[in-house]
Amino acid sequence: MSLDQKTAPAERAEAEDWKGRSDDADAERTLAESDDQASLVRIRRRSFHLLGWMLNPHKRAMVTLGAMLVVGTLASLAGPFLAMLAIDHAIPQITERGSYTYLIWIAVAFALISVVYYASTRLFIVYSAKISQEMLARLRKRVFRKFQQLSVSFHERFTSGRVVSRQTSDMESINELASQGAEELIVSSLSIVVIGAVLAVMDPVLALAAFVAIPCMIVLARWFSRVSAIAYRRSRETVADLIVYFVESMGGIKAVQSYRREDRDREIFHRLNQANRYAQAKGFKHNAKFGGGTKLIGNAVIVGVLLFGGWRVMNGDTEIGVLAAFVLYLKRFFDPIQELAMFYNTLQSGSAALEKLSGVLDEPVEVADPERPEPLGTARGEVVFTDVEFRYRDDEVVLPGLNLTVPAGQTVAMVGATGAGKTTIAKLVSRFYDPNKGRVELDGRDLRDLSDEDLRANVVLITQENFLFDGTIAENIELGRPGADREEIERAAKVVGADEFVRDLPEGFDTHVKKRGGRLSAGQRQLVVFARAVLADPRVLILDEATSSLDIPSERLVQRALKTILADRTAVIIAHRLSTVEIADRVLVLDSGRITEDGSPSELTAGEGGYARLHRQWEDSLV
Numbered sequence: 001m002s003l004d005q006k007t008a009p010a011e012r013a014e015a016e017d018w019k020g021r022s023d024d025a026d027a028e029r030t031l032a033e034s035d036d037q038a039s040l041v042r043i044r045r046r047s048f049h050l051l052g053w054m055l056n057p058h059k060r061a062m063v064t065l066g067a068m069l070v071v072g073t074l075a076s077l078a079g080p081f082l083a084m085l086a087i088d089h090a091i092p093q094i095t096e097r098g099s100y101t102y103l104i105w106i107a108v109a110f111a112l113i114s115v116v117y118y119a120s121t122r123l124f125i126v127y128s129a130k131i132s133q134e135m136l137a138r139l140r141k142r143v144f145r146k147f148q149q150l151s152v153s154f155h156e157r158f159t160s161g162r163v164v165s166r167q168t169s170d171m172e173s174i175n176e177l178a179s180q181g182a183e184e185l186i187v188s189s190l191s192i193v194v195i196g197a198v199l200a201v202m203d204p205v206l207a208l209a210a211f212v213a214i215p216c217m218i219v220l221a222r223w224f225s226r227v228s229a230i231a232y233r234r235s236r237e238t239v240a241d242l243i244v245y246f247v248e249s250m251g252g253i254k255a256v257q258s259y260r261r262e263d264r265d266r267e268i269f270h271r272l273n274q275a276n277r278y279a280q281a282k283g284f285k286h287n288a289k290f291g292g293g294t295k296l297i298g299n300a301v302i303v304g305v306l307l308f309g310g311w312r313v314m315n316g317d318t319e320i321g322v323l324a325a326f327v328l329y330l331k332r333f334f335d336p337i338q339e340l341a342m343f344y345n346t347l348q349s350g351s352a353a354l355e356k357l358s359g360v361l362d363e364p365v366e367v368a369d370p371e372r373p374e375p376l377g378t379a380r381g382e383v384v385f386t387d388v389e390f391r392y393r394d395d396e397v398v399l400p401g402l403n404l405t406v407p408a409g410q411t412v413a414m415v416g417a418t419g420a421g422k423t424t425i426a427k428l429v430s431r432f433y434d435p436n437k438g439r440v441e442l443d444g445r446d447l448r449d450l451s452d453e454d455l456r457a458n459v460v461l462i463t464q465e466n467f468l469f470d471g472t473i474a475e476n477i478e479l480g481r482p483g484a485d486r487e488e489i490e491r492a493a494k495v496v497g498a499d500e501f502v503r504d505l506p507e508g509f510d511t512h513v514k515k516r517g518g519r520l521s522a523g524q525r526q527l528v529v530f531a532r533a534v535l536a537d538p539r540v541l542i543l544d545e546a547t548s549s550l551d552i553p554s555e556r557l558v559q560r561a562l563k564t565i566l567a568d569r570t571a572v573i574i575a576h577r578l579s580t581v582e583i584a585d586r587v588l589v590l591d592s593g594r595i596t597e598d599g600s601p602s603e604l605t606a607g608e609g610g611y612a613r614l615h616r617q618w619e620d621s622l623v
């Protein structure tokens, strides 16, 4: 993990594959430079597809919600019109004939419309929130599932910070778009059209005078959309950088503290924080200019309309109630224009988030389950590599053409210098990756043709990571074979010698291991993982440096247990400690992805090869 300042830009470049069009300026520039119109079209189509998937289950509800919104908006717009009727028609009836009937009808209509407005707004808010939250929960679930399916290679390339940012800031942008954006769009557009029409009908000349301001508003709105899009994008980028850095830094907190990187990390975080602050401040500055500008234009129009309208009233060209309604409507006419420009931002960030999330969902699952898996049942455990060539993405070739047969039941130890390719072989047997060329087979079946279920039931990899999940020791062991009873769990623990330390714990097998097993020592965690593997009872067991955190007595204990555990299954042991190698039937020495020595431990020890040399050095060290 890199905690360096360069992390963010490097990651941004990495993120290109599943970025949205507007994830960052660099990405956008890359697309623009290559004039990759096809990519743009593909990304847009991908986003629309995702949007369609999100909206599909709610189509009917959306129509109902739209109707509620239209009713609510129309009801809210009725006020000034009723005021006009009251001033121009109802009040003259009182003054001329002493009749209050017209005014009472207007008051009743106003009360009814208010009730309609209240009911429709309330229903709209409750149901739109329900639907948007359902939509988001469904999307989050799908994205989570996708992240689970994506291969180890994906997660090795994309840091957890990026993944977290997809599930947080991107979801938030979509939430904003779904919960406020759509409402703003409908209410604002409807208000502009309805008010414009009402004004034009009430007094076309006065309306024309008021509409002179529209081009100014459009120019201002276009300026705002342009500058705020840049500021918005910058603030989103900086928020994402903050999340990424925070997650990465906290993920490596032990290393940060032990290497005293706190000051440096604080400095980097401070810089990212400042960048975010400036980006946000810039956005607010634009908002202030735009908000103030629209108000200024709106008020200038109202002043103009008052003067011109007053003159028209004096000349008897229009009614005073019409002028009052005009003034009331004009305010509501310009506010939506302002809201539409703001909506543009929500739309921008929402669609960028959609693009990125649709990219994640589109990411090919490199190690995919076959469409029609070959049934395996219980395997014998023969593992065969045939002409296997492998490289990590575009890096150098790690395995140039490996041929290896491990007969069922054999215990093979792999030794070799750091970087020789031992772990890579283990990952290929566990199918965390597929070979670029050649085949890896289990009992004559290509691993690519096996269902994930069959593969995981038959092949188990134990690494030195010793990952324990949040839960009790018993629950962690039970993961090996879900549904196993307590007796089986305790027996598995006994086989690897884990029962002793477990019994010393206050709650025995029901002791909570805390986050990632933090309650246990590294060696204890390893024993729990071993017990889990014993319970799983796979045909092929791969141990990658799996005993490295055990102390000598525990290792001896596990080694004794290993003899029992490995007795009737195929095993591949990767070990730096030669004591572990001793129990193997066969030793492979690896160098740059090639097998340079292959034989029983005694044969190789007796020879003159690299293994014999290593073995002598090891014996000398023991002395």
Ligand SMILES: Nc1ncnc2c1ncn2[C@@H]1O[C@H](COP(=O)(O)OP(=O)(O)OP(=O)(O)O)[C@@H](O)[C@H]1O
Residues within 6 Å of the ligand: 156, 392, 395, 398, 416, 417, 418, 419, 420, 421, 422, 423, 424, 425
């Ligand atoms: N995820 C990865 N992405 C790119 N290259 C990788 C990756 N993992 C390993 N490599 C490279 O592949 C080569 C083989 O690595 P591997 O982990 O298989 O070696 P190893 O023999 O297990 O080493 P060690 O004994 O240190 O664990 C190394 O050159 C390493 O840099």
